[in-house]
């Protein structure tokens with residue numbers, strides 16, 4: 001039987017079809033490939049911070065078959081960034097944020113046990129301090145349309161970011177596709193961070 005792959009799902013397939021196809025493809029990624037990709041992604045990160053003095057950066061702790069690892073957050077801290085991580089709110093609302101101060105400060109959160117920072121909460125508006133926001137994605141297209149998990153947390157949160165903040169979706173090489181279905185509330189991202197091609201500029205810019 002053919003496993004659906006992102007490449008052979010047509011552009012007008014709905015978001016749920018895309019989510020299923022990419023989740024299936026992700027479940028086939030070997031542990032060895034996951035580690036190699038995580039290293040490649042982390043290596044591309046310092047280039048993003050060029051010219052920024054002690055920036056605030058919003059990251060996230062990858063879980064399951066998502067690309068990247070906590071090591072990417074440590075690279076950011078080592079490069080001088082203050083790293084904020086999301087805390088999932090109790091209701092549909094923007095994400096809240098708290099600082100990442102090392103793996104010992106992480107505690108399992110309410111969603112799938114995704115690790116969250118245990119320190120002081122900075123509230124939902126803290127994303128407004130960030131020069132760079134890393135955004136989890138199942139897929140992203142060349143125009144910057146992003147496919148999330150369908151909870152809407154990031155679409156609500158990115159609206160609170162600075163207008164000059166850089167939104168970076170972290171995806172595998174074949175998860176950067178020509179065209180995804182997009183809705184009016186979908187906030188576009190500016191870059192894809194990929195293991196094979198590093199930082200890829202999306203949209204007209």
Ligand SMILES: Nc1nc2c(c(=O)[nH]1)N(C=O)[C@@H](CNc1ccc(C(=O)N[C@@H](CCC(=O)O)C(=O)O)cc1)CN2
Nearest residue numbers: 060061062063066086088111112114136149151153154
């Ligand atoms: N690593 C990481 N952290 C993150 C996110 C993320 O996508 N990845 N989030 C991004 O918003 C927020 C948490 N939101 C989440 C929303 C849904 C699921 C989830 O597992 N959904 C199931 C489908 C559930 C259903 O359909 O009922 C899935 O994807 O299998 C996980 C996290 C904040 N932190």
Ligand SMILES: Nc1ncnc2c1ncn2[C@@H]1O[C@H](COP(=O)(O)OP(=O)(O)OP(=O)(O)O)[C@@H](O)[C@H]1O
Nearest residue numbers: 015146147148149150151152153154155156185186
């Ligand atoms: N800015 C917003 N305000 C209120 N509701 C929103 C907003 N953005 C998205 N939503 C709602 O959230 C739900 C999920 O949206 P969508 O399918 O685009 O999620 P997604 O982009 O895949 O997920 P996420 O943003 O969490 O990564 C939809 O019902 C949508 O109406």
